[in-house]
Amino acid sequence: MSAGPAIVLVRPQLGENIGKAARAMLNFGLTDLRLVAPRDGWPNPAAGPAASGADMVLEQARVFDTVAEAVGDCPFVYATTVRRRGLVVPVVSPEEAAREVRGNDGPSAILFGAERSGLETDEVAIAGKIVTVPINPQFGSLNLAQAVILIAYEWSKGRALAVPTRNDNLEPPAPHAHLEGLIEQLYESLARVDYFHPPDRTPATKNTIRTILTKARWSSREIQALRGIVRALTEGRRGSA
Amino acid sequence: MSAGPAIVLVRPQLGENIGKAARAMLNFGLTDLRLVAPRDGWPNPAAGPAASGADMVLEQARVFDTVAEAVGDCPFVYATTVRRRGLVVPVVSPEEAAREVRGNDGPSAILFGAERSGLETDEVAIAGKIVTVPINPQFGSLNLAQAVILIAYEWSKGRALAVPTRNDNLEPPAPHAHLEGLIEQLYESLARVDYFHPPDRTPATKNTIRTILTKARWSSREIQALRGIVRALTEGRRGSA
Numbered sequence: 001m002s003a004g005p006a007i008v009l010v011r012p013q014l015g016e017n018i019g020k021a022a023r024a025m026l027n028f029g030l031t032d033l034r035l036v037a038p039r040d041g042w043p044n045p046a047a048g049p050a051a052s053g054a055d056m057v058l059e060q061a062r063v064f065d066t067v068a069e070a071v072g073d074c075p076f077v078y079a080t081t082v083r084r085r086g087l088v089v090p091v092v093s094p095e096e097a098a099r100e101v102r103g104n105d106g107p108s109a110i111l112f113g114a115e116r117s118g119l120e121t122d123e124v125a126i127a128g129k130i131v132t133v134p135i136n137p138q139f140g141s142l143n144l145a146q147a148v149i150l151i152a153y154e155w156s157k158g159r160a161l162a163v164p165t166r167n168d169n170l171e172p173p174a175p176h177a178h179l180e181g182l183i184e185q186l187y188e189s190l191a192r193v194d195y196f197h198p199p200d201r202t203p204a205t206k207n208t209i210r211t212i213l214t215k216a217r218w219s220s221r222e223i224q225a226l227r228g229i230v231r232a233l234t235e236g237r238r239g240s241a
Numbered sequence: 242m243s244a245g246p247a248i249v250l251v252r253p254q255l256g257e258n259i260g261k262a263a264r265a266m267l268n269f270g271l272t273d274l275r276l277v278a279p280r281d282g283w284p285n286p287a288a289g290p291a292a293s294g295a296d297m298v299l300e301q302a303r304v305f306d307t308v309a310e311a312v313g314d315c316p317f318v319y320a321t322t323v324r325r326r327g328l329v330v331p332v333v334s335p336e337e338a339a340r341e342v343r344g345n346d347g348p349s350a351i352l353f354g355a356e357r358s359g360l361e362t363d364e365v366a367i368a369g370k371i372v373t374v375p376i377n378p379q380f381g382s383l384n385l386a387q388a389v390i391l392i393a394y395e396w397s398k399g400r401a402l403a404v405p406t407r408n409d410n411l412e413p414p415a416p417h418a419h420l421e422g423l424i425e426q427l428y429e430s431l432a433r434v435d436y437f438h439p440p441d442r443t444p445a446t447k448n449t450i451r452t453i454l455t456k457a458r459w460s461s462r463e464i465q466a467l468r469g470i471v472r473a474l475t476e477g478r479r480g481s482a
Contacts, residue, residue, distance in 0.1 A: 024387065026380045052382050095398070134397065139267045141293050146265065146390055153391055156375065157336070171329055186470070195473045208466060216457030219329070225449060229427070232436045233474035 004155055005078075005101045005108040006032040007148055008070050010123060013039045013115050019050025020145035021112075022057035027149065028156035033061040034070045034109070067111060067123045076101070076108040079127035080147055081119055082140060090129045097131040098154035110151055115144055171219030178223045183213055185227055189234040245396055246319075246342045246349040247273040248389060249311050251364060254280045254356045260291025261386035262353075263298035268390065269397035274302040275311045275350070308352060308364045309421050316414035316458065317342070317349040320368035321388055322360050323381060327445075328452055331370045338372040339395035346413045351392055356385055366448040367417070369455050412460030419464045424454055426468055430475040 007025055012018050012035060022033055035042055042063045051058055064070035071077045078097050079089075092100070101108040111127060113119035124130065133142060133150055142150075187206060196202040218226070248266055253259050253276060263274055276283055283304045292299055305311035312318045319338050320330075333341070342349040352368060354360035365371065374383060374391055383391075428447060437443040459467070 023382055027376045027383055027387075029377045052384075054380060054382070133394075135268045136270045136397075139295060141264055141295070142268055143293075146268075146387070149387055149390070150394055153374075153394075156377075189474055190470065193473050193477055195470070208463075209470070212457070212459065212463045212466060215459065215463075216453070218453065218456070222329075222449075222453045222456075225453060229431065229436070229450070230474065232434050233430055233471065236434055236477070 003107065004030040004032065005110050005151075006034050006071070006074060007152070008034045008036060008067070008109050008111045009038070009144070010036045010067055010070075010111055010119055011039060011114040011117075012112075012144065015040060015044030015046030016050040017115060017144045018044060018061075019047035019052075019054075019058065021148045022047070022051045022054040022061070024145045024149035025152050026054040026057050028152035029159065030152045030155065031057050031060060033057050035061055035063045036067050036070050037065060038063065039114075067126050071109040071111075071126065073107055074109040075106040076104045077111065077127040078108065078129050078131045079111045079119055079124040080131045080133070080151065081113065081124055082132055082135075089124070089127065091132050092129055094131060094133055094150050094154040097129070097151070098157065100129075101155055102158045112144060112147055171221060173217040174220035174223050178220050179214065179218070182223050182227055182230070183210055186213070186230055189230055192234070244348065245271040245273065246351050246392075247275050247312070247315060248393070249275045249277060249308070249350050249352045250279070250385070251277045251308055251311075251352055251360055252280060252355040252358075253385065256281060256285030256287030257291040258356060258385045259285060259302075260288035260293075260295075260299065262389045263288070263292045263295040263302070265386045265390035266393050267295040267298050269393035270400070271393050271396065272298050272301060274298050276302055276304045277308050277311050278306060279304065280355075308367050309417065312350040312352075312367065313418035313421070314348055314416045315350040316347040316416055317345045318352065318368040318417060319349065319370050319372045320352045320360055320365040321372045321374070321392070322354065322365055323373055323376075328362065328366055328371075328448060330365070330368065330452055330455075332373050333370055335372060335374055335392050335395040338370070338392070340399060341370075342396055343399050347416070350417075353385060353388055363444065363448055363451075366451045367455070369458065412462060414458040415461040415464050419461050420454065420459070423464050423468055423471070424451055427454070427471055430471055433475070 007030060009018060009021060025033060038044065047058050048055060111119060111123065133147060135142060186209065190196060196205055248271060250259060250262060266274060288299050289296060352360060352364065374388060376383060427450065431437060437446055
């Protein structure tokens with residue numbers, strides 16, 4: 001698998017947004033930040049505080065004069081933009097771009113335009129593909145760091161770096177006999193308080209109870225807890241039973 | 242297809258972050274914002290400017306005192322958190338959560354904790370599932386609006402494709418308020434028989450009970466039946482109570 005893509009911020013205006021982009025990147029394991037002609041020069045004192053600890057990304061950031069120089073080593077270049085600008089370039093979703101980047105046989109770069117103006121048409125033209133985040137047509141207002149985080153997030157999905165989210169230590173459902181024990185205990189407790197009344201409804205009522213208790217797929221530990229609860233309710237106040 | 246999930250911000254601190262969350266939501270077509278005990282009250286003058294035009298979301302936002310009230314109408318509740326806190330609750334990725342929300346047969350809510358502290362354990366316990374964004378284990382620094390945007394983005398992805406997949410003749414899970422009624426009734430009944438002993442274990446014991454009862458996703462009819470069962474066990478033999 002290839003390394004993560006370079007994130008290329010083209011003419012970024014605010015140092016704060018550069019810092020936020022670095023933070024967004026590092027959350028998902030991206031570290032290669034490149035800046036093209038940052039408006040206020042580089043380094044920018046506003047970037048560090050906004051990076052919330054992603055200083056390593058800022059320290060390693062490289063500055064270039066043009067987009068072409070910034071992506072000089074990258075065979076695969078993607079431009080994030082909402083407008084196609086008359087260019088006949090394939091448009092992919094963040095998900096598709098991420099999948100491609102993971103499979104690309106060489107370094108990839110993803111271009112992000114300036115906060116207000118976005119990328120120039122000739123900068124988009126450098127890219128082989130356009131990445132467009134599908135947003136609400138009535139309200140499209142993604143900021144720079146948000147665009148970066150969505151791309152970084154999609155890229156990270158295919159990686160193993162991710163904190164385990166699986167249910168490794170979820171308890172498996174109990175063997176049926178354990179559930180049966182709970183059900184029998186409850187039937188007996190309910191019978192003692194004449195719950196099953198009238199008698200001809202008893203089978204249907206019992207089936208309803210069984211269905212309700214079966215549905216949850218409780219673990220053995222949970223069933224033990226429930227048996228304790230039924231016992232407590234049945235036997236009444238501690239010591240007085 | 243179900244509507245988009247409610248986004249529930251629990252004890253949010255900065256109005257600015259509430260505004261950013263609203264902006265993140267509307268980018269991906271979400272509009273149902275709920276606030277639980279916002280630190281600085283509501284409305285908050287700092288929210289509007291940060292929403293960058295997503296004022297409609299802020300204007301429609303509803304304020305609640307507790308998480309349970311905020312999700313009272315939602316059978317499907319998810320808690321975003323990175324820590325499992327000893328709760329035995331299924332953990333899903335944003336992608337899986339989004340897929341579920343699109344298929345859920347009733348309203349869904351997604352809880353987001355306060356900026357620094359996140360959700361309390363007993364708030365997580367209200368949720369049937371935990372959503373965890375898989376982030377860089379060496380650098381996990383997602384802010385509130387970023388967490389919201391990733392969830393909203395994932396939800397929006399499948400919108401056009403989503404097909405109702407649920408079993409139409411299964412009863413849908415009850416709104417959360419119904420479940421809450423059962424839980425409260427059981428807590429009270431158990432308290433009366435001194436079940437919660439020793440006192441310092443009470444919160445953990447209550448969370449365990451809550452988790453066990455939340456897991457089943459019972460319908461309102463099933464919850465009614467269980468309330469009748471708890472009442473019968475508590476009040477003892479018919480006529481003798």
